[in-house]
Amino acid sequence: MNCEVCQLKELEVESFEIREVLRCILHTIMFHRALGLVRPRDVDLQLFDITYVQCGDVEIERKIDEKIDQFISWVEKHPHKKSQICLSFYEVKNNKATWFSNKVERLYWEQWYINLNVVQRPKSQSMKSHLSKVLDPGEESARRAAVEASLRDVLFHIIRFVNEKKDHIPPIPNREVISFSYDITIPSSSDNTFGMDMLKRMLQTSGHPSMIS
Amino acid sequence: MSSSHRNAHSDAAKKEQIVTEFFAKSLHIILEARSPFVSSRNYSGDQTASSPSSSSSSSSSYHRPRDKWFNLALQDCPAALENNDFWRQSNLEPMIVDVILVDQQKMNFSPKELFRNSSGKEQEGFTLEKRHEKVIERWVVKYENQKSRHSTSESRRSGLNLHEFYKKLLVLLRSLYSTVRLLPAYKLFRDIISSGQIQAFTLTHRLRSFMEPFAHREDADMQRFGFTPVDSSCGRLSVSVSYQHSLSDLRPEPTSTPISPRIIPDYVGSPLTEFKRHSLPVSHSSPSYSPITRHRSWSPDISHPSPTSNYPSPYPTYNDYPSSVPRAQRPPPMSLPPNTSNAFHAKYGSIEYDEEWPPLASLTSTSISPPTCLPWSIQPRTLSRCESAPVRMPPGTQHVTLGSPAKQGLPPFSPVRQTRPGGFENDRGFDTGVSAAEKFEVGRDECGRSLGARSWSNAISRSSRRLDYDDLDFVCPFVVDEDDEMDPLGRPDSRDRKSQSREPSGAGAELALARKSQDAAVGALVLMLNKASPLLQDSSSSTTSSLSKFNCSNAAQDPHRMSQELSAVSSVTSAGRLMSKTTALALEELRGYREMKESLLKQGSWGGRSLDKDKDTFAEDTFKFG
Numbered sequence: 001m002n003c004e005v006c007q008l009k010e011l012e013v014e015s016f017e018i019r020e021v022l023r024c025i026l027h028t029i030m031f032h033r034a035l036g037l038v039r040p041r042d043v044d045l046q047l048f049d050i051t052y053v054q055c056g057d058v059e060i061e062r063k064i065d066e067k068i069d070q071f072i073s074w075v076e077k078h079p080h081k082k083s084q085i086c087l088s089f090y091e092v093k094n095n096k097a098t099w100f101s102n103k104v105e106r107l108y109w110e111q112w113y114i115n116l117n118v119v120q121r122p123k124s125q126s127m128k129s130h131l132s133k134v135l136d137p138g139e140e141s142a143r144r145a146a147v148e149a150s151l152r153d154v155l156f157h158i159i160r161f162v163n164e165k166k167d168h169i170p171p172i173p174n175r176e177v178i179s180f181s182y183d184i185t186i187p188s189s190s191d192n193t194f195g196m197d198m199l200k201r202m203l204q205t206s207g208h209p210s211m212i213s
Numbered sequence: 214m215s216s217s218h219r220n221a222h223s224d225a226a227k228k229e230q231i232v233t234e235f236f237a238k239s240l241h242i243i244l245e246a247r248s249p250f251v252s253s254r255n256y257s258g259d260q261t262a263s264s265p266s267s268s269s270s271s272s273s274s275y276h277r278p279r280d281k282w283f284n285l286a287l288q289d290c291p292a293a294l295e296n297n298d299f300w301r302q303s304n305l306e307p308m309i310v311d312v313i314l315v316d317q318q319k320m321n322f323s324p325k326e327l328f329r330n331s332s333g334k335e336q337e338g339f340t341l342e343k344r345h346e347k348v349i350e351r352w353v354v355k356y357e358n359q360k361s362r363h364s365t366s367e368s369r370r371s372g373l374n375l376h377e378f379y380k381k382l383l384v385l386l387r388s389l390y391s392t393v394r395l396l397p398a399y400k401l402f403r404d405i406i407s408s409g410q411i412q413a414f415t416l417t418h419r420l421r422s423f424m425e426p427f428a429h430r431e432d433a434d435m436q437r438f439g440f441t442p443v444d445s446s447c448g449r450l451s452v453s454v455s456y457q458h459s460l461s462d463l464r465p466e467p468t469s470t471p472i473s474p475r476i477i478p479d480y481v482g483s484p485l486t487e488f489k490r491h492s493l494p495v496s497h498s499s500p501s502y503s504p505i506t507r508h509r510s511w512s513p514d515i516s517h518p519s520p521t522s523n524y525p526s527p528y529p530t531y532n533d534y535p536s537s538v539p540r541a542q543r544p545p546p547m548s549l550p551p552n553t554s555n556a557f558h559a560k561y562g563s564i565e566y567d568e569e570w571p572p573l574a575s576l577t578s579t580s581i582s583p584p585t586c587l588p589w590s591i592q593p594r595t596l597s598r599c600e601s602a603p604v605r606m607p608p609g610t611q612h613v614t615l616g617s618p619a620k621q622g623l624p625p626f627s628p629v630r631q632t633r634p635g636g637f638e639n640d641r642g643f644d645t646g647v648s649a650a651e652k653f654e655v656g657r658d659e660c661g662r663s664l665g666a667r668s669w670s671n672a673i674s675r676s677s678r679r680l681d682y683d684d685l686d687f688v689c690p691f692v693v694d695e696d697d698e699m700d701p702l703g704r705p706d707s708r709d710r711k712s713q714s715r716e717p718s719g720a721g722a723e724l725a726l727a728r729k730s731q732d733a734a735v736g737a738l739v740l741m742l743n744k745a746s747p748l749l750q751d752s753s754s755s756t757t758s759s760l761s762k763f764n765c766s767n768a769a770q771d772p773h774r775m776s777q778e779l780s781a782v783s784s785v786t787s788a789g790r791l792m793s794k795t796t797a798l799a800l801e802e803l804r805g806y807r808e809m810k811e812s813l814l815k816q817g818s819w820g821g822r823s824l825d826k827d828k829d830t831f832a833e834d835t836f837k838f839g
Binding site: 028032035036037038039041042044049051052053069104137152155156159162164166169171172175 | 286381
């Protein structure tokens with residue numbers, strides 16, 4: 001089974017927009033992959049004129065918020081850096097024991113890369129900083145509109161991808177299982193280890209509670 | 214072999230059932246986010262199970278059977294649920310759902326078209342329809358049956374195909390659900406259901422099994438988005454949407470008039486206002502209109518999701534509205550409840566409907582929301598009929614406004630105007646259209662009254678306060694009629710002003726109506742006084758002298774003087790109020806009157822006895838004024 005990869009368009013956002021943007025994108029992806037019985041919930045963004053859909057599962061919402069909090073903490077420590085968040089769906093395969101591990105293996109069948117460029121604008125504490133860095137209201141509204149348009153593009157990209165690629169989706173176990181197994185990978189303490197984190201994830205044993213019993 | 218055949222047939226039947234349910238579900242998803250009556254936005258996520266385990270354990274009892282189809286539990290949508298039976302009849306017919314933006318301003322203020330339609334021409338009725346309706350979205354769901362050419366040996370894979378087919382439809386419906394909320398029309402829908410007030414526009418839908426082509430211009434404005442079709446061994450299921458990428462130019466802007474249609478506080482308690490309220494055929498829970506505050510545009514680049522290469526866009530040009538297609542050839546679209554659509558059809562003969570469908574009683578409940586909850590065909594039509602067809606007016610207004618052009622009473626439609634944004638600007642639009650139709654006197658009356666309605670109403674309210682209209686017992690604004698009788702208004706200028714007031718000249722109309730208010734007040738007072746015998750003029754009391762001036766003949770002949778005397782009475786009244794600090798003062802007055810009575814009685818005339826009665830009446834009035 002192929003692993004379909006979707007690279008989403010990079011979004012340039014400010015730090016206070018991270019939470020809403022990530023919630024919107026992650027929940028939209030999850031809603032399309034939560035093929036169990038769900039009761040969708042519409043959520044209106046506060047900063048943008050966009051309504052996205054959550055699958056309504058509290059556990060999924062909790063995990064997404066947790067990862068977003070971790071990402072925001074990382075962004076605060078590493079300002080003005082482009083970052084990537086990876087949402088991956090996998091199947092748990094019981095393989096024979098290998099020299100890596102005796103435990104089950106994850107077989108990733110889909111990966112979503114959310115690319116963010118977090119721009120941090122200092123608050124106008126002094127006249128100099130105000131004139132040089134802080135946008136005036138007109139520019140701010142234009143910037144906000146651009147971010148909204150880009151976010152909408154990203155959401156439509158997700159929808160198109162979801163529609164076009166369906167053959168790789170594993171069979172749905174049963175109705176009670178809300179979603180396929182997934183994990184969310186955020187940049188770790190340093191950029192160098194980001195790739196290592198990806199490798200670790202691929203070789204990882206059951207570090208996360210499996211959604212499939 | 215036989216078992217494989219049976220399996221194949223079973224799978225084919227299951228696929229048909231899946232397709233049927235898919236049509237129903239997709240319709241539900243679309244209407245849930247486009248039909249202002251019920252929306253899933255009212256559904257709170259808190260109602261969901263708090264954890265997967267609890268959701269799994271309670272899923273069987275928590276979700277209804279239809280929720281389990283495609284694992285998508287949706288909120289009830291009566292418009293969608295009642296249409297299900299239709300689509301189950303044939304999966305091969307496409308399902309076309311048109312989402313229509315209805316401009317209620319244009320609907321209410323297009324009397325020209327209404328008047329022309331009164332002659333029974335359906336074409337012009339459709340012209341009216343076109344002016345205020347715009348198809349902003351068209352959803353097409355279709356299932357193209359493809360006869361399976363596979364050999365029977367492949368029937369074993371049909372079972373697997375069935376699961377694959379179902380899984381892909383699951384994903385398709387998820388993406389449909391998301392897309393419905395990302396398109397521009399969703400903002401309109403959200404505005405309508407969130408405002409809770411009467412909007413200048415509303416959304417409705419039309420369900421058909423055939424595709425009415427767009428006009429060339431409309432087609433050029435439409436963006437298209439096609440979901441990837443899902444193939445099965447039996448057919449191909451596809452969903453696509455054509456939508457207006459920018460709705461900011463379509464949405465009617467709120468009028469810039471400073472006056473919003475609201476109930477004027479001065480009217481409260483006034484018999485004129487009470488009459489107007491009770492005589493209205495349409496009740497509106499929200500008298501105020503709030504203009505559209507959120508203006509959004511749909512940037513073109515967002516809508517560039519091009520349809521997939523294997524999905525063509527099959528939309529030819531669009532001609533006129535359904536009038537061009539004989540109704541016999543068209544299946545009912547089931548977009549309107551039969552009670553309302555019957556009425557509409559009787560008038561315009563254009564909208565298709567299914568008479569056998571049960572009425573959507575819940576939709577017409579005013580407890581849901583202001584008239585936005587009603588199909589546009591009900592409320593605006595009723596309003597327009599009220600305005601344009603006097604015979605349909607309730608009796609309360611009818612005897613006021615109908616008849617001679619001179620009988621221009623209160624504007625019975627001013628509360629009706631609360632549904633419209635703004636005031637004078639729309640009224641002027643109404644006026645220009647009305648002037649063309651002489652036989653619709655209500656329209657003309659409206660025309661004359663509308664511009665000066667506010668000033669007239671203020672004048673009448675002021676005069677009512679002065680004269681303490683609690684004493685008066687008039688139920689309807691007949692005072693104008695009475696005024697006409699008692700004060701023939703033989704002054705030609707007044708009638709000319711009335712006729713002029715039909716024209717949209719604000720100053721003249723206001724002057725005429727102001728005069729009419731004074732005349733009305735005068736007439737009412739005169740009527741009251743007519744019941745009593747003429748007062749005896751007495752110079753000993755200032756109150757007596759001022760009140761004695763109310764001679765009915767004088768009042769009838771000189772409204773100006775009457776107005777002056779009214780103001781004098783008002784001053785007297787205010788003075789009387791001051792005087793009534795103690796009953797002792799009043800008693801003193803009474804004693805004075807009794808003395809007068811005795812003196813007159815001494816004369817031994819019949820007039821003295823009448824004066825006796827008059828004095829008593831006068832004393833009572835004085836008390837009242839005091």
